[in-house]
Each structure stands twice: as structure tokens, then as C-alpha cells.
Amino acid sequence: MLHIKNSFLFGITIYAYFTIAFPVLSAETLKIGVLMPTSGSGAAYGIPAINGIILATNEINENGGLIGKKVEFVIRDTKLKPSVASAAAKELITKEKVQVLFGAISSGVTLAVSEVAKNEKIVLFAPISKTTALTGKKFHKYIFQSSANTIIEGRAMATIAKQIGAQKICVSGFDYAYSHDLFESLEQKLAGPTISAKYHVKFGTKDFSALISQLLSAECDTVVGAIWGGGFLAFVKQANPFGLFKQKKFIWGAEVGSHEMANSLKGDYPEGIWANSYDLWYFKGPPAHKKFQQALAKLEGQKETNMWPITTYVGVKFLAAGITKAGTSESEKLVKALEGLSIDTPLGRKTIDPENHRVNTGEFWGPMKKVGDSNILHMSPPTYFD
């Protein structure tokens, strides 16, 4: 059966490839290279993320473009692999002559692209990857990070842990930069509760039997997790028959509180766990948020929109504001223009820290609950932590 909504999303991407990615070249275009996963398991994030880029680009071009030029995005599939992404980044710079890079998804992949940006002296705007290594240990002046980073997420987790009365905490995530940075940040911010055990699983694993047994036997009262996407989905389904979610309190990051995750799991979603999301279509926010949601709903063809578009939408808007302020997309001037820049976003005013190039982006956090007759859980009430 053709699922209209999903096919529609895919259709938008195909449209993007042919209209945004391969435009008729003219001297009056400003080319930005986009690195997103559009195939394999990463497509679930990459394709909705591209919707945010399309939305922002359309708005910019309808208002006359940037510095008198039409903005065009050239999209490349990273396949969620660092080597593929860095090769694609080099190709975008040398062959496509893009002036700025935008992406990617998954911290390991973005760190690889960041190395290319550093060597080629070209600005990389990272709207989704959260590791603080990007703008910390591996910082260089051409990298900018508009995602909610692991410091902000770890701080929110620490606050919630105290709020729900956690004493001993077990942490679990995929064994890579994001989870390690996140739990380090959590440990630093914890006041009262302590981390009693850390369980890291192989990146991308689909079998969580061993982890579930370890968590069932562990002497912690609260589990803080960071396994994301299909991994979280599989973990929940494998843990449910063991009754794991009834035995301990759960705080789970990595955007598993998104509507798309709740919609995928429906009745299997563990009620009462605290989770986070960049955006929620049902959030009663400021007029700017309502306007963004309406435009996104129109683009996606569904009222219950995806969470990822807001990240790339805000990223493109930052980039656009920076290029406008600099009057050019030339790297050195663009870096200067972006440092300290503030813009209004659908979720309030955000600023790029001139020191570490991080944006004060937060996320919604809250317990996942049944609302009305629907079997799709909602975050209720959502609180914005930044």
C-alpha cells in the first residue's frame, strides 16, 4: 500500500534533487553544499531535515534571495558514513564550487566533514549533530553549531533527574562521541544523584537483549539513555515484555520524544518516560512558531509535522543572516559576521556565541503521556530547556 504521507516526503526530496540540487546554473546563484543521509537508515532523519532547508530557501528566494543572488542548495547523500560524507564535501567544494557547507547528521559524520571544512577554509554550519567536540576539542574558526549541544542536553537531564527524585543512575548509549560527551556533561551537572553504571552498546546495533538484562539487574533507580532512532524503537520493543519500563524511572534524550517516534511506536511507547524533542507540532507557542508550523504542514502535506525541519530551517536562517550581514559568502568575512549574530526563530531569539560558535538552542522536555483517546503519546506538559 502506498503511504501517501511518506511517499509525499520522498517526493519532496526527489523534487529537491531536481529543482534545488541541480538548478540551471547562472552567475547570480549562491551555492550551498548540503550533506545529509538520504538513503539507508539515516534517510528517516535526512529527508525530513531537507524539508526545513526547502522551506527556508523558498522563503529567502521569494524575498529576493541573498545579496542579490538566488540561493541554491546542492544535496549529497552521506549514507551516514564519515568517509562518504568527507568525500562528498570535497566534491562539493572542488566540482560544484559551493561557498558554504551545511550538515550533517550523526556526530562522527559531522566531525569528518568538519576536518574538510577546516582544511579547505570553508564555513561548515552544523544544524543537527550535538557533540561538543565539534566546537570544543575539534574547534576551528570555520565550524558553527546550531543544534542543542551535549552540554545543554546533559544539563537538562541533570535538572530532570533531580526533579523526579533519582538517586542512582545507569546511563546507556551508542558507543561514540555523542553519548560519551552527553554523559560526561550529565555527570558534571548532577547535584545529588550519582551515576552508578555506564552501558555502551555498539553503534547501530539492533539487538539489545544483553543491555536489557544488565539494566534489569542493575542497582539503579533511574536510567538515562541516548540510543536514538531505530535503535530506541528496537530497545523499547525488546524491553517491553521484560517489564523494564515499569521497574525504573527513565529519562531519554536523542529526540525520542518527537511526534514521529511516538507515532511509530503508538501503544508500545512506554508511558511516563521523560523524553525530548526539538519541536512539537502540538506546542502552543508564539505566533512565529504557529506560522512556521503552518508553512511546514503545507509543505509536508500533514498537520502532524516532523521534528527535524526546525533544526535545518533555523540553521539556514542563521546562514542567510550571516551572508546578508557580511555582504558576501567569502569564508573569512562570513565567519566574522556569524560570530555573535542573533536572529528571531520560531522558538525565540537565538545567538551564536562568538567564542565557541555554539547557538543557545534548547529542546522540549517532558513526560510522555496519553492524551484523549489517541494511542499516540504526547509530551505533556512540554518545557523548553536551553
Add this chain to the structure above:
Amino acid sequence: MIMTTNPAFLFVHAMNSLALGMNLFIIAVGLTLIFGVLRVINFAHGAFFMVGAYVLLSFTRWFEHPAIGFWIGAVAAMVTLGLIAYFVERHLLCHLYEKEHLLQLLFTFALVLIIGDITKIIWGPLQHSVSYPPGFNGAVNLGISYYPAYLLFLILLGPIIALFLWVILEYTRWGRIIRAARLDREMLLALGTNVKAVYSIVFVVGSALAGLGGALAVPRMAIEPGMDSLVIIDCFIIVIIGGLGSMWGSFLGAIILGISTIFGTLIFQEWEIVVVYMLLIIVLLWRPSGLLGTPEKERH
């Protein structure tokens, strides 16, 4: 390490190893059957597994009753994959039997990419989930510990499928022909056997098992693009350890992979992946044709 001395904890891990192994066996046995007879390494076997999962997803949406949707969907996954496999074997793959192996590899790899894109067009790029079928969503008290009913079902289904295939291969006329095709296909042709039909049947049955494996894996994992990539690696590990073409070899290989994955994660944590590949190297050095495989020189 205190946990590893707890009998209930060890029991649950042993059962988890079997459940993982048996789910993978249902998929890998199809791959090994196809290789044994057709001598084709089918990279698209993982993609067939993925299609099986998506077919089940559609059936659970078409039928309001979850049990009907699930079980009919599982059968439909087998049938759909059988039909796809029949088309692929009869109209495409059959032209490559006399060509070099590289072309066959390229062809099945191309199938992986084509099927990946088609599934994305039909079912979209987002993740989907299907619940356990009614009656299988809880845990059963086994005395020593509670254990999920669905995993018990998988643990029982694996040996049933293995025995069923064994009886067919050992005691039926078609089984004898298939075994003969493994050892000497030229002789079989000379005796007037319809080898074309044997090839089609084996490819259809092997692929249908991949479809069933995909459908049965669904309650425990996300249905998403790329879900085939890890499975095909596991399947190759199983058939290499067990012996390419050996049905019981893949059964044994699946149990070994299940144990090394589950206990490897428990004991070595993030080094678990090394355990599996070390095992693979040891088997290849010790018995290059796999634990229960037939050495190539014994074939004709």
C-alpha cells in the same frame, strides 16, 4: 561480573542467544540453500528480508484485527518474496549462470540498491513499528525466570524449520535432486532432470525464508530503510562459520553467532564485535570450508 554467576541471569542470556540465533537462522538458511545449489552468493538476501518486513507492515495496516494482520502478513511476506524471487531467477539471474561469478555478484548487489529505493518510494523513508501479535506480547514463567513469549516462539520455530527442511532434503525425491544438484549438476542434466526447475524452486524457497525471517523479526525492531545491511552481514558470518551450502551448518553457525553476540556484549562490552570476527578467523583457519561445509574438491 557478579551478575554472571546468577543462574536466572545466565539462563535469560542463554535463551536470548538462542532467540537471536534462531531468527537469524530462518534468514541465513535460505542464503545457504541458494548458494549450495545455484552457487550464487545472493547479496540481495538481506533486501528480501527487508521487503518481508515491509509486506508484514502493510498487512497489519490493512487488517484491523492485529492477530489476523500479523499472521496473514507473515505468510504473505513468504509468498511475495517467492513471487519476486521467481521473477528474478527466471528472467534475470538465469542469464548469468554461465557467466563469471563477478557478474552474479554485481547483479545481486544492483538488486540491493534497486530494492532499497523501491521500498523507500512505496513505504517512505520514516521508521515504522509493528507490535507483537496478540498472545505473544507478555512473558511466560519458566520457573527459573520470566521470559518473553515471542522469543520462546522464535526459539521453537527455528528447529521446526530446520527439521522440516532436513526431512524434505533427506527423504523426498525433490530433496534427493537438490542434494544431487549440489554435488554434480552436469551429471543431473545428463540424467534428464529439469535442473532449471530445481534452480527456480531453491531460489524461491530460499528467498521466501528471507521474507519470513523479515516478517518475524519485525516485532523486535524498527522497520526502516537500511535495515537489511546488518542482517546480511550476520547471515554471511553464519554461513561461513557453518559452511556454505550446509543447512545444519547454518543452524550451528546461527547459535554460535547468537551466543558470541549476547555473551560477548555482556563480558567484553564494546569489544563484542571483535569476538565475532575472531571466531570467524579461527574457523576459516581451522576449517576453511566451515564447520559442517563440504570442501570444494569433493564437488564436481
